[in-house]
Amino acid sequence: MDGGAQSQCSSRTVEEVFRDFKGRRGAIVKALTTDNEDFFQQCDPEKENLCLYGLPNEQWEVNLPAEEVPPEIPEPALGINFARDGMQEKDWLALVAVHSDAWLLSVAFYFGARFGFDKADRKRLFNMINDLPTLFEVVTGTAKKQIKDKSEAPNHSSNSSKLNSKGRGSEFQAKYSLGLQAKDEEGGLDEEDDEEHGDTLCGACGENYASDEFWICCDICERWFHGKCVKITPARAEHIKHYKCPSCSNKRARP
Template sequence: MEGTPHPVSRTPEEVFNDFKGRRAGLVKALTTDVDKFYQMCDPDKENLCLYGLPNETWEVNLPVEEVPPELPEPALGINFARDGMQEKDWLSLVAVHSDSWLLAVAFYFGARFGFGKAERKRLFQMINDLPTVFEVVTGNVKQPKDNSGAQNNSSKSKSSGKTSRQSESQPKGVKMSPPPKEENESGGEEEEEEDEQGATLCGACGDNYANDEFWICCDICERWFHGKCVKITPAKAEHIKQYKCPSCSNKRARV
């Protein structure tokens, strides 16, 4: 269900921006806002759906009544299964259906705006470069490759639970840039760099590293996150002895 009319999209890039906004909202619902999402999916209520909105927000609401709807609708009645299975399995199932819905909406726009074969291919390639909602929720997003055992040992302090400084001005427990890349003597340096850049992703939003961004690593699952995605600032990170991401904190709280 849309709070405001969706923006008119005419190119694959515009449709992809709509996709990214909706995807970001769904990822928030199933990770950083998971407690709120869980409470809203009351099995005693009517059939509910999880909607990702273009402005990177989400909502749980009843499906639209019009048939056919203006846009494809998400999976119906996700709240009914909430208490009938393990929470992580339920969240994973909702994530899978959310991925299907995102693709349906994107290619609905593609058909609506007359995309040809080349435009549909470009749209799918942009979408496929991002990890799925399911991969983010289940923690299956690829992590940075270990290029140097010495570097890996020095980058994380087991005693303090915080990463070491990568530079004199950089706070502990954060990562400001992708790990240094080693040259590939066999001539595959460029391919290796592309692989590593694609593998270094935020565990919350799934986006790649960007220069001068604040990052923090969870000491439990060892996934990296944008500070803004998990609401941690560099100043706050200085006083954290052991950082636990929202997913790990929620799991431990319910044990």
């Protein structure tokens, strides 16, 4: 198991290492959110020490650690499967997220050291990484709460915006997420609402809202998702009265 290290031998710049980091991070976000049911099943406590690997191509896998010592790149936390049935699932996922955060940083700065980054490059790499929410924040919803607390104002624009989104359902989500500005008489969005949602994070990948991307809101957990992350198109959203994200759907389906 090389964790995709061979494909990273050409990485020499801060941007390339950060691209590697984002790919691995995106993979683990999927494992712990939209693919959490599959991830849960693969982490069988009866198996040997298992690790969660995020690959640069945004694919994840649960596998045994590398046999060579020292390994090509730092290894993720060992034995994540052993605690799976010994704690609440959400707490277990949060624990895996914390260890995965540490692993992602160790891999990024391993490449930084290997490729001779100086103090300025290391600082720039850390700042680029630090602009993204941690896996723990994405999995636990902490990042969303921080943004909500920060954006709250006396006029309660946050609450009124949520009411508007709920009232108009999927049609509102599709139009809002595509960045379309409806007319005032149609109850459209004002600039204040647009700025507020500009800091919203996708519940799947943890990336920020962008006005040219389609988003949809889960009616159960009220988290927003990129349409592409949950495989929902604008056309399909128009026919959905009450949307449930993959995590909420899996929780209801599991006995």
